[in-house]
Amino acid sequence: MTDISSDHATAVALLVTNYKQRTAKRFLLLLTAIGALCLMVIVDVMTGPASLSISEVLSVILNPSDATPQQKVIIWDLRLPVALMAICIGAMLGVAGAEMQTILNNPLADPFTLGLSSAAGFGAAMAITLQWSLIPGAGVFFVTGNAFAMAMLTSLALYGFTRLRGVTPEAMILVGIAMLFTFNALLALLQYGASELELAQIIFWQLGSLARASWGKVLTCGIILVVVVPYFMSQSWSLTALRMGEEKAASLGVNVSFLRLSVLAGVSLLAAVAVSFVGAVAFVGLVGPHIARIIVGEDQRGFLPLSALAGALIMSGTSIASKAITPGVIYPIGMITSLIGIPFFISLILSQRQRHWQ
Amino acid sequence: MTLSAHDLSVQFGNHTVMHDTGFADLQPGQLTGLIGPNAAGKSTLFRTIAGLIKPKRGTVMLGGCDLSMLSAKARLERICFMPQFFSANAALSVFDVMLMAQKQLSGWRVSEEDMAAVAEHLQAAGIGHLADAHIGELSGGQAQMVSICQALMRSSDVYLFDEPTSALDLRHQLDVLGRIRTAMRDRQSIGVVALHDLNLAARYADHLILISGGKILAEGTPSDVLSDPLIAQTYGVGIETAKGPRKELNVHAYVDETAA
Numbered sequence: 001m002t003d004i005s006s007d008h009a010t011a012v013a014l015l016v017t018n019y020k021q022r023t024a025k026r027f028l029l030l031l032t033a034i035g036a037l038c039l040m041v042i043v044d045v046m047t048g049p050a051s052l053s054i055s056e057v058l059s060v061i062l063n064p065s066d067a068t069p070q071q072k073v074i075i076w077d078l079r080l081p082v083a084l085m086a087i088c089i090g091a092m093l094g095v096a097g098a099e100m101q102t103i104l105n106n107p108l109a110d111p112f113t114l115g116l117s118s119a120a121g122f123g124a125a126m127a128i129t130l131q132w133s134l135i136p137g138a139g140v141f142f143v144t145g146n147a148f149a150m151a152m153l154t155s156l157a158l159y160g161f162t163r164l165r166g167v168t169p170e171a172m173i174l175v176g177i178a179m180l181f182t183f184n185a186l187l188a189l190l191q192y193g194a195s196e197l198e199l200a201q202i203i204f205w206q207l208g209s210l211a212r213a214s215w216g217k218v219l220t221c222g223i224i225l226v227v228v229v230p231y232f233m234s235q236s237w238s239l240t241a242l243r244m245g246e247e248k249a250a251s252l253g254v255n256v257s258f259l260r261l262s263v264l265a266g267v268s269l270l271a272a273v274a275v276s277f278v279g280a281v282a283f284v285g286l287v288g289p290h291i292a293r294i295i296v297g298e299d300q301r302g303f304l305p306l307s308a309l310a311g312a313l314i315m316s317g318t319s320i321a322s323k324a325i326t327p328g329v330i331y332p333i334g335m336i337t338s339l340i341g342i343p344f345f346i347s348l349i350l351s352q353r354q355r356h357w358q
Numbered sequence: 359m360t361l362s363a364h365d366l367s368v369q370f371g372n373h374t375v376m377h378d379t380g381f382a383d384l385q386p387g388q389l390t391g392l393i394g395p396n397a398a399g400k401s402t403l404f405r406t407i408a409g410l411i412k413p414k415r416g417t418v419m420l421g422g423c424d425l426s427m428l429s430a431k432a433r434l435e436r437i438c439f440m441p442q443f444f445s446a447n448a449a450l451s452v453f454d455v456m457l458m459a460q461k462q463l464s465g466w467r468v469s470e471e472d473m474a475a476v477a478e479h480l481q482a483a484g485i486g487h488l489a490d491a492h493i494g495e496l497s498g499g500q501a502q503m504v505s506i507c508q509a510l511m512r513s514s515d516v517y518l519f520d521e522p523t524s525a526l527d528l529r530h531q532l533d534v535l536g537r538i539r540t541a542m543r544d545r546q547s548i549g550v551v552a553l554h555d556l557n558l559a560a561r562y563a564d565h566l567i568l569i570s571g572g573k574i575l576a577e578g579t580p581s582d583v584l585s586d587p588l589i590a591q592t593y594g595v596g597i598e599t600a601k602g603p604r605k606e607l608n609v610h611a612y613v614d615e616t617a618a
Contacts, residue, residue: 008481015477015489016470019453022490023468237463243448244455244493247441248505250410252463253434297449297492301466 026302029295033309037087040316044083047323050074085213086319087312088221089274090284094311095225096270097285098292098304099232102239103260103267104169110286111271114158114172115179116151117280120272122183122190123150125202129194143205144212144276151272154179159261167257172264207332208279210319217277224273228266229308235259236300243298283337284311287345294348314341359386359421361407361516361548366416368402368572375402376572380416384565386515389539389549391563391580393556395593399572400552401442404518407550408439420515435462438514440505442521442552452496452504453489456480459511476511483507483537498525506534510541517542519551523558531555535562560584560599560607568592584609 045057052060052074060067060075067075096111104113112118123146126132133142134149158175165171191199232239238259241249246256271285288311289303296302314337321340322331360383368376376399384390392400405411407418409430418425425433456476457468480486485503493501502525509517519538523531535551539562542549550567553559559566559580566583568576570592576583581599583589584607590597596612 011486012474012477012481015453015480015486016473018490019473019477022451022453233466236466237458237461240450240454241458241463243450245441245443247410247443251408251434251439251441252459253431254463255430293449297451297454299450299454 026296030302030305030309033306033313037309037312037316040313040320041083041087044086044316044320045075045079047320048074048079049328081213081215081218082210082319083316084218085210085221085278086315088218088225089210089278089281090288090312090315091225091308092221092270092274092311093281093285093315094288094292094307094309095229095232095304096267096274097311098289098307099239099263100267100285101289102242102298102300103263104173105243106169106173107290108286109173110282111267112275112280112282112285114176115154115183116268116271117275117282118180118183118187119150119154120147120275121202121206121280122187123147124205124276125187125190125194126150128201128205129190129198147276148272150183151275152268154183155264155268155272159264162261167260172260204332205279206334208281208334209330210278210322210333211330212277221273221277224269228270229304231266232263232300232304235263236304239263239304240298240300279332279334281315281334281337283341284314287341288314290345291348359515359548360384361418361420361550363403363407363418364416366403366406366418367414368399368406368411369414374572375399376406376413378415379569379572379574381567381574381577384548384550386546386548387543388564389542389551389562390565390567391559392550392552392567392569393554393559393583394569398570400569401520402572403569404439404520404550404552407516407518408437409433410439436514437516437518438509438512439518440509440520440522442524447494448492450493451489452480452485452491452493455493455504456508456511459508462512479507479511483510484533499527499530502526503530503534506538510537513545514547516548517550519549521552521554523553523555531558538562556584556597556609556611560609580607 042054042057046052046054052071056071057075060071061080064072064076093111097109100109100111100113101107123134124143127143127146133146135142135145158172158179161175162172191202194202238249238254241252241254242256242259250256274281289307291310292303292306296306317340318333318336321336322333325331362383363380365378366376366380367374367378392403394400402411406413409425420436428436453476456479457472460472460476461468477486480489483503485500485507488496488500488504493504496504502522506519506522509519522538523534526534535558538549538551551563563580566578566580567574568583568589575588575592576586584597584599593611598610598612600608600610602608
């Protein structure tokens with residue numbers, strides 16, 4: 001009898017130790033990703049027409065007063081906003097994608113699944129071709145403002161629809177797809193009537209660019225992340241529970257409808273701001289969360305931060321690649337995210353031990 | 359503290375699935391078997407008790423407290439409901455899933471006690487070896503055992519298990535029902551188990567409730583309910599009971615050729 005009970009105690013202790021090890025590994029992984037991100041920002045700032053050494057970059061960032069005016073302009077005014085914007089946008093898309101996949105219970109969901117990016121594209125095109133501004137007094141930001149307003153209106157419409165029809169993933173996805181096609185058609189209509197110059201502007205806007213970065217935009221993104229991400233974090237267990245099925249989550253005390261709608265509001269805000277600042281960057285919001293899922297699983301306490309970090313790393317890598325591929329040319333980021341991301345993603349899929357979505 | 363339901367009516371749209379029905383006081387420390395054919399309203403009754411469905415009329419009382427007065431969260435803390443199915447494709451480890459129940463969905467910090475409690479429960483349920491496995495990798499039976507273990511992890515006044523043994527082999531069916539019954543006795547909680555297997559119901563339940571077509575038809579001790587002619591009528595089969603080799607009640611069902 002004593003043998004059995006001591007065996008039991010050993011087994012229990014072993015389970016606890018194993019879990020602690022996994023938690024420690026997960027924590028270490030997050031730290032590594034943060035370290036890698038810092039490195040990426042520095043490399044991003046170093047890359048560009050006037051190449052700078054790592055020591056120059058570090059000294060200008062840490063001691064701005066000792067730098068030459070030229071270095072200050074290049075680093076503080078031109079490159080640092082772009083580098084920081086890249087990681088903010090990446091993190092926003094990563095988080096938005098992770099939670100969109102969670103609340104819609106769909107692996108193909110991304111921040112733009114529900115027609116948000118085509119709505120934003122239509123908003124921007126409306127500003128470019130018709131000079132209409134949806135936000136009065138938006139001034140020089142009226143293209144951005146329109147894109148944002150259209151994306152938010154779309155998610156409001158979606159919210160209205162769920163009030164009528166119930167908050168189920170199927171209803172949300174189907175209405176989202178309907179929105180997507182509607183806005184694509186409207187966008188095509190605008191393009192059809194646009195002049196060549198306007199057409200070029202619309203296309204350029206859609207391809208996505210970090211060149212529009214500014215400290216103001218970086219700050220806006222930062223504030224939104226600081227507001228939305230802690231809310232998502234506070235709902236960690238509920239979101240994790242939702243992955244076990246609606247009824248299971250409900251039986252654990254999760255208010256599933258409210259959770260879906262509040263998370264949808266957060267995701268819409270993240271996605272609308274991201275798309276209106278840098279254009280429709282596909283792929284990051286889809287793949288960032290998948291990378292996180294393959295590495296740490298779907299416990300939101302690891303999944304959420306790692307999705308943000310994976311998104312940020314992809315965007316930062318994109319920012320570097322867009323400048324480095326052909327010196328003197330900055331490629332649109334939308335193309336690069338897909339081209340460099342996909343081979344990496346496929347290799348991850350092939351190496352993972354199992355399928356989580358069936 | 360006892361659990362009872364009075365005059366419950368449940369409607370889905372225009373379709374009434376529960377007709378002014380109820381059951382008398384279920385005693386703490388006892389395990390009640392809820393039996394009835396497919397689509398009898400077993401899951402609906404459970405979900406109504408748990409508060410996941412709002413009844414059109416009627417009350418569910420727990421020890422003198424009308425449960426509809428409680429918030430959804432408070433209600434689900436007192437009533438632990440294990441649904442029949444859960445989607446098992448998430449990339450979550452069994453340990454994570456158990457912690458979720460232990461933490462009651464709040465607080466990021468996982469203490470030593472939380473981890474020890476989870477490990478203790480997993481080991482006691484004989485599924486310690488699955489702790490690191492993702493729930494998507496489990497077989498149907500293993501997933502069901504995890505789900506039961508997760509429900510027993512929580513401490514509630516009432517436990518509702520919707521067909522906890524449907525995917526289990528013979529040995530695990532007996533194990534699981536034995537563990538549920540012991541847990542109810544030790545915790546002095548009220549346990550209700552929906553079962554299809556009348557032999558298991560006869561052996562493990564202290565009390566039986568027969569439900570069919572959204573109405574509770576009979577309640578009482580297993581020997582009373584199982585020898586009631588109503589049960590044969592409800593299932594549409596001929597039923598004979600006999601004492602087994604160890605004095606347990608055995609139920610034998612025959613499809614009545616002449617009746618058809």
